[in-house]
Amino acid sequence: MAPKKQDRDYDVVLLGATGYTGLLTAEHIVEHLPTSLRWAIVGRSRTKLDALASRLKKLGPDRIQPAIEVVSVEDQDQLDAVVRKAKVCLSVVLYFSVGRHVVRACVENGTDYLDVTGNIAELYSWIEDYHEKAKANNVALIHACGAFSAPHDLLAWAAARELKKATSSNTSEAVLSVKKITMSPSGGTVESIMSKSTVDPKTQEDARGPWSLSPLKGVPATVPTNIFGVRHVPHLGLLANSCFGLAQDRAIVHRTWGLLGGEYGPNFKYTEYESVGSTLGGVAKILSGFLLGVALSFKPTLPLVRRFLPAQGDGPDTEKTKLQDVELEAVALADTQQPEGQGKNGFARLSYKGDTYHLTGALLAQGAASLLYKREFEGGLRAGCLTPAILGDDFLDRLRGVGVSFEASIV
Numbered sequence: 001m002a003p004k005k006q007d008r009d010y011d012v013v014l015l016g017a018t019g020y021t022g023l024l025t026a027e028h029i030v031e032h033l034p035t036s037l038r039w040a041i042v043g044r045s046r047t048k049l050d051a052l053a054s055r056l057k058k059l060g061p062d063r064i065q066p067a068i069e070v071v072s073v074e075d076q077d078q079l080d081a082v083v084r085k086a087k088v089c090l091s092v093v094l095y096f097s098v099g100r101h102v103v104r105a106c107v108e109n110g111t112d113y114l115d116v117t118g119n120i121a122e123l124y125s126w127i128e129d130y131h132e133k134a135k136a137n138n139v140a141l142i143h144a145c146g147a148f149s150a151p152h153d154l155l156a157w158a159a160a161r162e163l164k165k166a167t168s169s170n171t172s173e174a175v176l177s178v179k180k181i182t183m184s185p186s187g188g189t190v191e192s193i194m195s196k197s198t199v200d201p202k203t204q205e206d207a208r209g210p211w212s213l214s215p216l217k218g219v220p221a222t223v224p225t226n227i228f229g230v231r232h233v234p235h236l237g238l239l240a241n242s243c244f245g246l247a248q249d250r251a252i253v254h255r256t257w258g259l260l261g262g263e264y265g266p267n268f269k270y271t272e273y274e275s276v277g278s279t280l281g282g283v284a285k286i287l288s289g290f291l292l293g294v295a296l297s298f299k300p301t302l303p304l305v306r307r308f309l310p311a312q313g314d315g316p317d318t319e320k321t322k323l324q325d326v327e328l329e330a331v332a333l334a335d336t337q338q339p340e341g342q343g344k345n346g347f348a349r350l351s352y353k354g355d356t357y358h359l360t361g362a363l364l365a366q367g368a369a370s371l372l373y374k375r376e377f378e379g380g381l382r383a384g385c386l387t388p389a390i391l392g393d394d395f396l397d398r399l400r401g402v403g404v405s406f407e408a409s410i411v
């Protein structure tokens with residue numbers, strides 16, 4: 001039987017600590033979470049964990065150092081033993097191969113959990129298998145809490161809430177514009193995109209569609225653009241629909257809407273685009289996105305593409321990427337009879353000095369802090385397979401405290 005939360009050895013355990021995202025998450029913990037935090041770095045290689053521990057000690061010599069736990073995620077007894085020592089578990093392992101084991105262990109051992117999975121079919125099957133059990137065991141699982149999905153979910157939620165607060169109007173559409181994101185993937189991300197799915201074909205089929213993860217079904221979610229794939233939205237400007245993340249982000253945002261009982265409005269839907277300067281620029285973006293998509297899904301070109309991408313465990317130079325910027329905006333269009341965008345609408349904006357992987361480290365570590373020190377959820381929810389926006393204002397305030405600029409207003 002798992003010990004009570006207050007009797008556990010660790011506040012946080014970080015599984016997959018030896019990976020690219022794991023390192024950035026561990027560094028964020030050292031730099032920003034309380035020095036009294038009792039935590040452990042968990043992995044299957046003692047050598048890698050020792051090297052990481054030395055690095056973390058140099059970064060934060062005056063804090064409680066993380067314990068080292070050598071664990072094979074595939075060994076159920078070892079995994080259960082470490083997970084039941086913790087109040088919160090952060091998982092940044094390769095989800096397509098071993099992610100499910102960690103979810104199971106957390107649900108069965110009463111440990112709250114966060115991940116940054118981006119695969120909808122995997123998530124669909126985890127929700128099918130674990131949402132109700134997690135509710136019964138009072139375990140909160142915050143999924144997709146990385147730079148690809150969490151900002152989108154938070155922005156849609158904040159913009160819709162702002163609109164409702166100021167005007168009592170429902171939102172018909174949350175439109176998200178990706179203004180700045182550099183696509184330089186880590187080896188783990190490349191591996192996840194290129195590996196064959198371990199989810200069975202029937203589940204993959206069931207997981208398709210914009211509302212597959214939502215407990216409530218919504219309206220058909222088409223993406224309105226002109227014949228060039230471009231659309232103008234008031235307050236966001238010219239937008240092109242070449243986003244890679246649309247299907248994934250939309251499924252997460254729609255799950256939040258469903259978990260909150262459809263509180264943004266009955267006709268709500270989420271759309272996502274990239275900000276462009278001109279129609280020609282939009283067409284060029286769509287074309288380059290299409291060609292990259294073909295290269296990544298066409299077997300004969302894969303070995304060539306792989307030569308230019310980082311290997312597992314590796315990734316872009318973090319000294320360089322921390323100089324990049326992430327910037328996203330969203331408008332919540334009011335569900336009224338007025339022409340699109342006229343009248344009052346909700347608006348939210350997130351910006352961050354750094355790349356998507358540093359931001360992911362911040363989102364995971366601050367999400368863990370929110371679960372650990374506050375554990376209050378939107379919509380009166382208490383447990384289950386949840387989404388980043390369900391962590392609400394406490395999460396936003398913590399992110400603001402570590403350099404994430406986030407504002408919401410009426411436009």
Ligand SMILES: NC(=O)c1ccc[n+]([C@@H]2O[C@H](COP(=O)([O-])OP(=O)(O)OC[C@H]3O[C@@H](n4cnc5c(N)ncnc54)[C@H](OP(=O)(O)O)[C@@H]3O)[C@@H](O)[C@H]2O)c1
Nearest residue numbers: 016018019020021073093094118146147148186188189313
């Ligand atoms: N959605 C988002 O915003 C977002 C952002 C960042 C990352 N991600 C996702 O996060 C995941 C990790 O990415 P990454 O680039 O950090 O990967 P990575 O560098 O390859 O690290 C993967 C980690 O998982 C561990 N691992 C792999 N297979 C394992 C196994 N069979 N048993 C135990 N541990 C195992 C590795 O341990 P070893 O060191 O021992 O190999 C390593 O610690 C990927 O799925 C990626 O797509 C998503």
